[in-house]
Amino acid sequence: MNKKLNLSIRNRLLIQLGCVAFAISLCLFLITRIVVLQAITATQDGLLTAAIQSVIDKIYVVENSVSVDLPYDTFSLLGAVGEDRIFYRIDDNGQFLTGYSDFPMPHKFGNIQEPEFSNVEHKGERLRIAATENIVFAMDKRHELRIIIAQSQNFQKSIATKISSNLILITLFFFMIAILFAFLTANLTIKPIYLFATDVKMRGPNNLRKVSSDVPTELKPLAQSLNEFISRFRSTLRQTETFIAEAAHHIRTPLSVVKSESELALRKSKTPENRERLRTIIKSVDQTNRSASQLLDHAMVLYRAERPETEEFSILHAISEIVTQFKLAADLRDLDLTFSTDVSPTQTINLDRTLFETAVRNLLDNALKYALSETTIIIEFKKTKHNFQLTIKNQYSSAPFLDQKQLYKKFKRGEQTGEIIGSGLGLSIVMEAVSAIGASIDIRKTKGDIVCATLLVPY
Amino acid sequence: MKVLIIEDSQELAKSLRLFLELENNHVECAYDLATASHYISVTHFDIILLDIMLPDGDGRDFLRSVRARNKNIPVIVMTARSEISDRVDLLDIGADDYIIKPFEFVELEARCRAVLRRHSGQDQQALSYGNIILYPLSAMIEFAQEKTPLRNRELRLLEIFCNSPEILFSKEQLTDRLFLISDEVTENAIEVYVGRLRKKLVGSNVTIETVRGIGYRLVKDE
Numbered sequence: 001m002n003k004k005l006n007l008s009i010r011n012r013l014l015i016q017l018g019c020v021a022f023a024i025s026l027c028l029f030l031i032t033r034i035v036v037l038q039a040i041t042a043t044q045d046g047l048l049t050a051a052i053q054s055v056i057d058k059i060y061v062v063e064n065s066v067s068v069d070l071p072y073d074t075f076s077l078l079g080a081v082g083e084d085r086i087f088y089r090i091d092d093n094g095q096f097l098t099g100y101s102d103f104p105m106p107h108k109f110g111n112i113q114e115p116e117f118s119n120v121e122h123k124g125e126r127l128r129i130a131a132t133e134n135i136v137f138a139m140d141k142r143h144e145l146r147i148i149i150a151q152s153q154n155f156q157k158s159i160a161t162k163i164s165s166n167l168i169l170i171t172l173f174f175f176m177i178a179i180l181f182a183f184l185t186a187n188l189t190i191k192p193i194y195l196f197a198t199d200v201k202m203r204g205p206n207n208l209r210k211v212s213s214d215v216p217t218e219l220k221p222l223a224q225s226l227n228e229f230i231s232r233f234r235s236t237l238r239q240t241e242t243f244i245a246e247a248a249h250h251i252r253t254p255l256s257v258v259k260s261e262s263e264l265a266l267r268k269s270k271t272p273e274n275r276e277r278l279r280t281i282i283k284s285v286d287q288t289n290r291s292a293s294q295l296l297d298h299a300m301v302l303y304r305a306e307r308p309e310t311e312e313f314s315i316l317h318a319i320s321e322i323v324t325q326f327k328l329a330a331d332l333r334d335l336d337l338t339f340s341t342d343v344s345p346t347q348t349i350n351l352d353r354t355l356f357e358t359a360v361r362n363l364l365d366n367a368l369k370y371a372l373s374e375t376t377i378i379i380e381f382k383k384t385k386h387n388f389q390l391t392i393k394n395q396y397s398s399a400p401f402l403d404q405k406q407l408y409k410k411f412k413r414g415e416q417t418g419e420i421i422g423s424g425l426g427l428s429i430v431m432e433a434v435s436a437i438g439a440s441i442d443i444r445k446t447k448g449d450i451v452c453a454t455l456l457v458p459y
Numbered sequence: 460m461k462v463l464i465i466e467d468s469q470e471l472a473k474s475l476r477l478f479l480e481l482e483n484n485h486v487e488c489a490y491d492l493a494t495a496s497h498y499i500s501v502t503h504f505d506i507i508l509l510d511i512m513l514p515d516g517d518g519r520d521f522l523r524s525v526r527a528r529n530k531n532i533p534v535i536v537m538t539a540r541s542e543i544s545d546r547v548d549l550l551d552i553g554a555d556d557y558i559i560k561p562f563e564f565v566e567l568e569a570r571c572r573a574v575l576r577r578h579s580g581q582d583q584q585a586l587s588y589g590n591i592i593l594y595p596l597s598a599m600i601e602f603a604q605e606k607t608p609l610r611n612r613e614l615r616l617l618e619i620f621c622n623s624p625e626i627l628f629s630k631e632q633l634t635d636r637l638f639l640i641s642d643e644v645t646e647n648a649i650e651v652y653v654g655r656l657r658k659k660l661v662g663s664n665v666t667i668e669t670v671r672g673i674g675y676r677l678v679k680d681e
Contacts, residue, residue, distance in 0.1 A: 260474030263474075267478075275631060279640055283641065
């Protein structure tokens, strides 16, 4: 059970940024809360200082005694805010003078300007105490006056709670915004990787052009490695293609000699056995030649798919030329070729002409090969809303079942091919060429044992 | 017909020569361009069969120079390259047709015939025997002031007979000249085409005679 958690870079980034956003939000909340509480306490301290000062202002020395005229208005002002409770106590030389006698005395006292502040728990209430020590003289007698004013913290608590609630909302809002930014940042960071991956993914199976070098610095080593790999692969592929092309080329001339000599021998031969043998030799030569030709075609299609050379040309002219080229081959098999079109000869298209012509040539070659003798191969070329549509129909004596999965596979031949010479590469060449030019092909059996091939070329 | 074969493979050139001579043609072979240039400067040829890759140069350059010298000799290029662009280039520089190696004699014969037809007028191509006139270019047969269309193989069969009337052709000979080796030929294929031609010749004074066990020939009715 060593299952490794395989998180995507995007999710990792999202989690990391989310955690950072959470930590920042929490710190922000805590710091702000502390500052707010400090501000509230400072305000309360200020009020208590003012109250103490107003008490001190009301201390009078009469003869040898000290009297205090308590500023009740100040106390009621303190108490009025948030219905807080006020406690006070004044001691003279350690003797209780006035106030709440049970109120505990703090350990430390400040002076008039800076009273000592502390927090105590008294009668179930948390109080803020301001304590000061003041010395007055009456008739040379030293009076050490200790003044304490305490205020409950209901108002401060309610303000702190309100501010905290707002702070939570603000922090949550901040956190959500941060998450949103984290999401955007993660996506923006990942985007070049996606673009890079899409560039590689969207390529046709034979597109071995270099990937764009316009990638972020961090991805450059990856792009470079990929390009180096593509380059090595292309070089290997090219060597193979060149080998196949040259091999096919060098096979043809000796094949011509074998075929011509065999044909001559056939024409002079009288015995049926020898004639049959010679025909078998010639058929084998044809089979070899056809395979060589189609391997050559295949190598060329692979090469052009990798490096298409687009050009603008008259599509009707290109098709007509191919049809004309096949006229003699059709005549030799007693087949008629009819070609009809509504496309103007001036109508041009911009794509790799060689790939297009290879696809059409192979389709027509197939139609000719399998058509029933003395029938007509119907070629229609028209322009639809989005495509140029080329349809080739040929009649079989009994059209085979066309397995769409097997149809375009290399070296796979259909049913009922009988003794018809072929390599099983024709339709796979068509498919490769068609994919490389962004077109599509559909071959299906229709009524009356007619096989209909439809090539759609978008314009 | 005088044919010049320009082909560096001596074996192939020899086979072609033998085949064309069997068809009653006069054939010269040149294994390089220098010899070929010499031949065409001293004599006239009805057709040239030209290879592209030759030891002393490119057949295409030779073709260009032939056309530049205003020589209107029909030229069929024998090429090992099958790409359409190559073919288009060849036609552009003045080839009348091309044939991809290896080819069948039937195809070569058909291409030669088609090129020669294009180069000469239709009237010159009419073949006649008895009261029938055969127009190979329009695939028509005429007798008793009536024209009848012929399918390709019927035309070729009648052409064989009209070119050598009263000559006996075996079934095998006719099969070799009528069908490609790659064609699926049934046992009675020749009988079928002979039968069709006989029907189309009804009313004329010629007929296709069967010589039992030997073959067929075109003869005039007695």
